[in-house]
Amino acid sequence: MFLIDCGEGTQIRLREEKIKFSRIKNIFISHLHGDHFYGLIGLINTFKLLGRSVDLNIYGPIGIKEVIKLQLKLSNSWTDFRLYFHELNNSKAELVYEDSIVKVKTIPLIHRVYTNGFLFQEKAGLRKIETEKVKLYNVPICDYENLKNGKDFINEKGQTIKNSDLTLPPKKPFSYAFCSDTVFNPQMVNQIKNVDLLYHESTFLNEHKDLATKTLHSTAEQAGKIASLSNVGKLMLGHFSTRYRDKKMFIQEANKQFDNVFLAKEGETYKF
Amino acid sequence: MFLIDCGEGTQIRLREEKIKFSRIKNIFISHLHGDHFYGLIGLINTFKLLGRSVDLNIYGPIGIKEVIKLQLKLSNSWTDFRLYFHELNNSKAELVYEDSIVKVKTIPLIHRVYTNGFLFQEKAGLRKIETEKVKLYNVPICDYENLKNGKDFINEKGQTIKNSDLTLPPKKPFSYAFCSDTVFNPQMVNQIKNVDLLYHESTFLNEHKDLATKTLHSTAEQAGKIASLSNVGKLMLGHFSTRYRDKKMFIQEANKQFDNVFLAKEGETYKF
Numbered sequence A, B: 001m002f003l004i005d006c007g008e009g010t011q012i013r014l015r016e017e018k019i020k021f022s023r024i025k026n027i028f029i030s031h032l033h034g035d036h037f038y039g040l041i042g043l044i045n046t047f048k049l050l051g052r053s054v055d056l057n058i059y060g061p062i063g064i065k066e067v068i069k070l071q072l073k074l075s076n077s078w079t080d081f082r083l084y085f086h087e088l089n090n091s092k093a094e095l096v097y098e099d100s101i102v103k104v105k106t107i108p109l110i111h112r113v114y115t116n117g118f119l120f121q122e123k124a125g126l127r128k129i130e131t132e133k134v135k136l137y138n139v140p141i142c143d144y145e146n147l148k149n150g151k152d153f154i155n156e157k158g159q160t161i162k163n164s165d166l167t168l169p170p171k172k173p174f175s176y177a178f179c180s181d182t183v184f185n186p187q188m189v190n191q192i193k194n195v196d197l198l199y200h201e202s203t204f205l206n207e208h209k210d211l212a213t214k215t216l217h218s219t220a221e222q223a224g225k226i227a228s229l230s231n232v233g234k235l236m237l238g239h240f241s242t243r244y245r246d247k248k249m250f251i252q253e254a255n256k257q258f259d260n261v262f263l264a265k266e267g268e269t270y271k272f
Helices: A010-016 A040-049 A064-074 A131-136 A141-148 A186-192 A206-215 A220-230 A248-255 B010-016 B040-049 B064-074 B131-136 B141-148 B186-192 B206-215 B220-230 B248-255
Strands: A002-004 A026-028 A056-061 A083-088 A095-098 A102-109 A115-122 A175-179 A197-201 A234-238 A261-263 B002-004 B026-028 B056-061 B083-088 B095-098 B102-109 B115-122 B175-179 B197-201 B234-238 B261-263
Touching (some): A056 A095, A102 A175, A186 A220, A197 A220, A220 A248, A234 A248, B010 B040, B026 B095, B040 B056, B040 B064, B056 B064, B056 B115, B102 B175, B115 B186, B175 B186, B206 B220, B220 B248, B234 B248
Parallel strands (some): A026 A056, A056 A083, A175 A197, B197 B234, B234 B261
Antiparallel strands (some): A115 A175
């Protein structure tokens, strides 16, 4: 379970959603603006109060360690669990996390402070053994692992049975790109090409395009353009300026560039 | 309008209560534990986003300036309004704020980190002129100010008319003592004697008295004892441990020592 960004009050939302806190082992912080970061220290404190013993990894811009440590020092509330900071300051994409099923890379963004999006890429799974086929070709169980990894099978007579005759391809690996906050920046397109789901900020509508440029945010239509250029599966919009009452316009304007758009909604669960 | 302590999410509550943010000019922070302090940086940021120009004064333990400044630096979001830090490190009570109607003093508390409560004392108001009496004694208007300030009136014949024959006493000045967090500490009694309202923390019930001593918190009965020793008007209890579902026990246990007790409730408005 990954947590991406942690604005003020995140721990309250997590509790409302009945998320088991100890399952959060990796937190990715895009940048050190308050709405993405000010809830982190409170969450760490709550982890401590709950008696957490599991390690916590935090990936975020350089400086994040200093400010969290200072707050822990001032409140004399050092954690009993291990807190690892992975401070980022690279202007190029880099691999920051990897385990047996997923890789996470930074997506360099352009905003008022040093900012990264994050690209989550599921690794290709193993091929699935077709039970009837392996029986038919008398494949011994000790060869199953090789089959799952894509190798062909050579039987006792020296005949080669193609892997594709014995297994089915794995589920297509899922990928998710999280891009907030950023000005319209087609440089990211190469990196997020073909992701299944793109979250892209759309703080403004076209009527405030100048303001988007000035504050290094994006409009819904610009987010749609990125989605279209990147040929993503779906586009999720978020980070709406509170000035807009009617959020439907975000869909309409993004739709000028890209069809499959929906709005992120607080407290909603999305199944991939 | 004063804000006392500022835990995570305070700005959300203030918005729910429709508090006009610009009216908050003085914020008093008792100590740097998260539930009393982590909402401050977010509130300052929101003030900035709202275009605040009014000065903001912050009274709190030494270190508060460093941590707020570091966060403003990392997010490159320096305020456009003036931010004054009044850092406290005195172990004795001191006057920290004064204007024409109120004085605020620290109340040194004993907790796991350096902590102060705050004593708000309304200044004595002016005496009220009795319109019929001043007519009766032919007091000229230019003498009214003296009467309000308690002086007797000497008429043209040199006769002294006592102030009490011409005016009514001012409303009794109101006083409020905020004491959180603290272990049971009768040393504070002298300072808070006869206050109209005492807020005293009561994290625990008697069954966890040992835990209160260990964590430097108080039980409801101990809070009642302080209220009784201090001869306060009313006792407001708060800061309840989440382990207790039924809050009525806090009243019952405090009532062993003091009658006029009520529980602080989130989002409630109390008229003094």
